[in-house]
Amino acid sequence: MTYKDYYAILGIPRDATQEEIKRAYRRLALKYHPDRNPGNKEAEEKFKEISEAYEVLSDPEKRAIYDVYGYSGLKSSGYKGFEDVSDIFKTFSDIFEEFFGFSFEEKTQTKPRDGADLSYEVVLDFEDLFQEKRINLEIEKFEICEVCKGSGYDPQKGVRICDVCNGKGRVTYTEGFFRISYTCPDCKGRGTIYIEKCPKCKGSGKVWRKKELEVIVPAGIEDGSILRIPKEGEPGLFGGKPGDLFLRIKVKPHRYFYREKNNVIGQLKINFISAILGDKVRIPYFGEELEINIPAGIQPGEEIVIEGKGLPDIKTGKKGNLILKVQVEIPKKISxxxxxxxxxxxxxxxxxxxxxxxxxxxxxxxxxxxxxxxxxxxxxx
Structure with a gap:
């Protein structure tokens, strides 16, 4: 029997939380989703593999069996996995709706459904923080199908009244005093049947698109900050609101400087003669050259403060200071x-x-x- 390491498949540690499991599955589901990889059998198999891993690890009971007895223990308990992609969509209808704003299955009603939020990482250089920066960001997301306008059916063929429920969307079963009403299995509660699904989106109402956005990153933004771009997430269906786009800012460390609040901290290396007698030195500093006055008798570790040469406050625009910590270099050899x-x-x-x-x-x-x-x-x- 083939061993399956579900944790490795999702790229998570064995002590991963449910939130970490869900986040890993969402990322991989986006990557290997059949709509994004049409005709790619390898991607389809990978999609089934990650979905199976998610089904097991997101279920506490199945996960407990797997952690103790492994994949063979799951098989012995009757677990069969997924036969095809349609099984995945049926099983994870709710989770796909949470991820993408729709479940890839016909819904039981056409009430408005809000689109899902999206999250991307934006990497900045340290020097980008000194002034407002405009960046062109390419994102990938689902958008409303331009052929069917989100309805999911072929507009050339239209729809017909469901024969099973006569357009009511529900079927009622009566036997004696017993009566039960349930969602029509044929039309999924719509009351109508697609004569044919939209050839473009295959009935989902959405298509995968790449979109370019110009994003303005404010000066002074901090590492780890989140920028919210309203209405640039997944689109809603049936009049639902679009989701938002959230950008997590990552600032690459600089070779010579680092940040403390809005101050920029660095080292200033000087020779012992300059330390004794004082001096003036010029240093390059993010697009300009600064003249630094070194007072006579300065001690190692003392700080030289240049006011107003730090980073701007993201709210007020007031700039912090540049703080240079003096390091006196002692010669190892002299004549x-x-x-x-x-x-x-x-x-x-x-x-x-x-x-x-x-x-x-x-x-x-x-x-x-x-x-x-x-x-x-x-x-x-």
């Missing part, structure tokens, strides 16, 4: 001449105790030089 000058400087400044450590013995000279620089820059600790 003989440089060493003499530094010794002289140390003598002038009265730090002979440091200088004496430089040349006691050749074996320890490297470590002692490093200690000298540490004390020279960072001071005694």
């Amino acid at each position: 003989k001449e440089g060493e003499k000058l530094l010794k002289k400087f140390a003598e002038i400044e009265g730090i002979k105790d440091f200088v004496n450590e430089l040349s006691i013995n050749q074996k320890d000279s490297k470590k002692k030089k490093e200690r000298f620089w540490e004390k020279f820059i960072f001071g005694n600790k």
Whole structure:
């Protein structure tokens, strides 16, 4: 008997929640749905496979049997899976309606049905956050069939009154005092029968489409934010409202800068001479060049704040600050001449105790030089 790893089929961990299971199935159902892959037998088989996995893992009882006894335990309990795609549509009529706004089966009534919401991820570079950005987004979704206008039947052939229920949509069965009324199995409660289903949408009332949208992303938006685009989800049927499009923002990390609220944080590497004497340096900064004033005697770890050069607040537009954390670079090697000058400087400044450590013995000279620089820059600790 072939082993089936339903968790691997849906791409989820074994401790996945019901919400994670449903989300994984929706994503794969969109990818392998027969309407999106006409004539593709491989996609059809994959659609059946993921639907079988979802049927088992979304049912607590079946899932418990599967987790303990595996696929063979399910088979022994009488589980048969799906014979064909139509079985899937019948079984998951409600879930497909939740996912896509319709169930791929004729409904029992034509009351308005709202369309499903859609969710997409938008990836931005860090520099995109400094100003409003317009992006062209291509989305894939179902839209109302232009041939049948969402009715599902061939407009050239029309419909006829259902012979079984005489157009009432329900059938009544009476035996003695017992009476039961149920939805007409032929017309599914419509009261009419398609003479022929729409050749374009095969009776669903919707077709798969790619659509391009121009989306405006506001300046200063944060990673993980959600943008709602009204009425750009799946269309409704029979007068139902269209769903919304939700865009989850993902900001790629920058090599040199990161964000804290609306402030931009980075490091400024300077040499020890600039740290002692002060300096002016120019740095490239997202399309401009900034002149940074380094005060004399600045210490490692101190911050230089440039006001108004951070990110704009998404509501007020007020900009945060650029905060540069100073990192003093200590040279690992210096020339003989440089060493003499530094010794002289140390003598002038009265730090002979440091200088004496430089040349006691050749074996320890490297470590002692490093200690000298540490004390020279960072001071005694």
